[in-house]
Amino acid sequence: MKALTLWQPWASLVVAGAKPFEFRSWRPPAALIGQRIVIHAGARKPSKVEVEQLLKLLRAGGRYAAATALLPIEHAIAVLQLGEWPLACGLGTAIVGEPRSGAEIGADLGALKVNDSDRDYHCNWGWPMLEIERWAEPVPMRGAMGLWAWPEPEAMFA
Numbered sequence: 001m002k003a004l005t006l007w008q009p010w011a012s013l014v015v016a017g018a019k020p021f022e023f024r025s026w027r028p029p030a031a032l033i034g035q036r037i038v039i040h041a042g043a044r045k046p047s048k049v050e051v052e053q054l055l056k057l058l059r060a061g062g063r064y065a066a067a068t069a070l071l072p073i074e075h076a077i078a079v080l081q082l083g084e085w086p087l088a089c090g091l092g093t094a095i096v097g098e099p100r101s102g103a104e105i106g107a108d109l110g111a112l113k114v115n116d117s118d119r120d121y122h123c124n125w126g127w128p129m130l131e132i133e134r135w136a137e138p139v140p141m142r143g144a145m146g147l148w149a150w151p152e153p154e155a156m157f158a
Contacts, residue, residue, distance in 0.1 A: 001035075001036060001037065001038055001093075001149075001150045002032060002035070002037045002038070002147045002148065002149065002150065003037060003038035003039075003040045003090065003141075003143065003144075003147070003148050003149070003150040004022070004037050004038070004039065004040060004146075004147055005040045005041075005042045005143035005144060005145065005148075006022065006039060006040065006041065006042065007041075007042050007044050007046065008041050008042070008044070008045075008046045008085040008086075008087060009046050009051060009054075009079065009080055009082075009085050010022075011039055011040065011041035011042070011085070011091055012041065012079055012082075012085045012086075012091065013076055013079055013080075014039050014091075014094060014129050014132065015039050015091040015092040015094075015132055015134045015135075016075065016076075016079045016134070017075070017132050018075045018076035018079055019076070019129065020128060020129060021100075021105065021126035021127060021128055021129065022126070022127045022129055023102060023124075023125065023126055023127075024124070024125050024127060025124045025125070026124070026125060027099050027124075027125045028096055028099055028125070028127055028147075029147075032096050032147070033096055033097070033098055033099070034095065034096070034097075035095065035096060036093045036094065036095050036131075036133075037093060037094060037095075037096055037147075038090045038092075038093055038150040039090070039091050039092050039093065039094055039129075039132075040089070040090050040091070040141065040143045040150075041085065041086055041087055041088065041089055041090075041091055041138070041143075042087065042088065042143055043087050043088040043142070043143070044087070045087065046085065051080055054080060055077060055080050055081075058073050058076055058077050058080070059077070086138040088140060088141065088142060088143065089138035089139055089140045089141055090135065090138065090139040090141050090150065091134065091135060091138055092132060092133050092134040092135045093132070093133045093135075094129040094130060094131065094132045094133070095129075095130040095131045096127050096128070096129070096130070097127070097128030097129070097130045098128065099125045099126060099127050099128070100125070100126050100128070101124065101125060101126070102124055102125065102126055105126045
């Protein structure tokens with residue numbers, strides 16, 4: 001199974017079902033669409049400023065709020081208000097849906113931008129995160145950039 005590393009708190013938002021798209025600058029490989037991937041939280045500590053900016057956008061009904069229009073914004077706010085999120089671990093899995101351009105998603109939602117961070121160059125493609133399965137406990141694991149192979153359970157404990 002492939003894994004995708006996300007920075008926190010975005011990884012926790014995905015597995016909580018509060019972030020319907022993972023935005024990337026690149027389209028996922030065709031073979032990945034419809035496949036289950038591990039959502040991995042990177043080792044990078046969240047920036048307090050980034051979290052505060054995201055909370056501000058959500059509370060004001062900003063561009064990320066538009067991307068979560070089908071979900072209760074209060075749910076995303078609750079995840080962000082936790083203030084601590086697990087790092088360097090797998091949190092659960094999701095199926096990658098058919099990717100859509102960030103511009104198309106924005107047009108559908110009536111938003112100029114739908115990116116959920118200040119890294120606008122990541123907003124080229126929205127990967128729908130479907131059928132999320134949150135694990136009961138995070139699984140410690142070093143990650144990697146891009147897509148990488150999640151070890152088979154036997155290999156994890158060898």
